[in-house]
Amino acid sequence: MHPFIAPSILAADFARLADEAAAVAGKPDRGADWLHVDVMDAHFVPNLTIGLPVVEALLRATDIPLDCHLMIEDPDRWAVGYAEAGAHNVTVHVEAAHDPVALAADLRAAGARAGLSIKPGTPLEPYVETLRHYDTLLVMSVEPGFGGQSFMPEVLDKVRAARRMVDTGHLTLLVEIDGGINESTIEAAAEAGVDCFVAGSAVYGAEDPARAVEALREQVVRASAHRGWAS
Ligand code: DX5
Ligand code: ZN
Numbered sequence: 612m613h614p615f616i617a618p619s620i621l622a623a624d625f626a627r628l629a630d631e632a633a634a635v636a637g638k639p640d641r642g643a644d645w646l647h648v649d650v651m652d653a654h655f656v657p658n659l660t661i662g663l664p665v666v667e668a669l670l671r672a673t674d675i676p677l678d679c680h681l682m683i684e685d686p687d688r689w690a691v692g693y694a695e696a697g698a699h700n701v702t703v704h705v706e707a708a709h710d711p712v713a714l715a716a717d718l719r720a721a722g723a724r725a726g727l728s729i730k731p732g733t734p735l736e737p738y739v740e741t742l743r744h745y746d747t748l749l750v751m752s753v754e755p756g757f758g759g760q761s762f763m764p765e766v767l768d769k770v771r772a773a774r775r776m777v778d779t780g781h782l783t784l785l786v787e788i789d790g791g792i793n794e795s796t797i798e799a800a801a802e803a804g805v806d807c808f809v810a811g812s813a814v815y816g817a818e819d820p821a822r823a824v825e826a827l828r829e830q831v832v833r834a835s836a837h838r839g840w841a842s
Contacts, residue, residue: 612841614840615644617643617807617809619648620669620815631815634821643814644676645678647789666698676699687708704727705738715741728749746783747787748782752788752800762791777804786807794813798834813827
């Protein structure tokens, strides 16, 4: 595989979401791998963004697989709707989920990949067995709630631990990172073993978002050449 880049539409113009998705589509195999969609409910995080109707509209507007990051309370009740709508990957927070193992099964049964996210202060070890039921682990490198915050390098210890468990076959999942990823921080994340990089401001703040996606991916390939990425 090659490193996945997932632009976050939180940093895009919400009045022009179809155009903003098209702006990162890029050339075949060079553009965004996933489009990251931050769903916030003003309860789990102190911010409110978009919900299922907008995700459904985006699904009609783009072919880029949607990576829905649900920063909401009671995902056990709401997350499956995103999978049923056609989201490619649906990530819930372990701090909010009541029964994350059952929820993963429901997400997969509805046709999506199941993702589990941990906030910067949440340890990884208590959830390792739970993660055996998941397809992605989203390590937050900022406190969830807002784009444009500074990367927290201390979360890379969790990335390294997850990478080891994937490389030794204990876990089978994609390691994803979210928050403060840009040209200054992405190499450290790549070296630590991330597979999928969410980037909001670094992509949509660039003059050419599709080129920014390519440039970030090229940086990852250089910084973690030992992973033997396909070109
Ligand atoms: C934060 C969101 C992130 C955010 C990333 O709560 O989960 O996905 O959009 O934005 P940047 O890349 O600007 O930190
Ligand atoms: Zn996110």
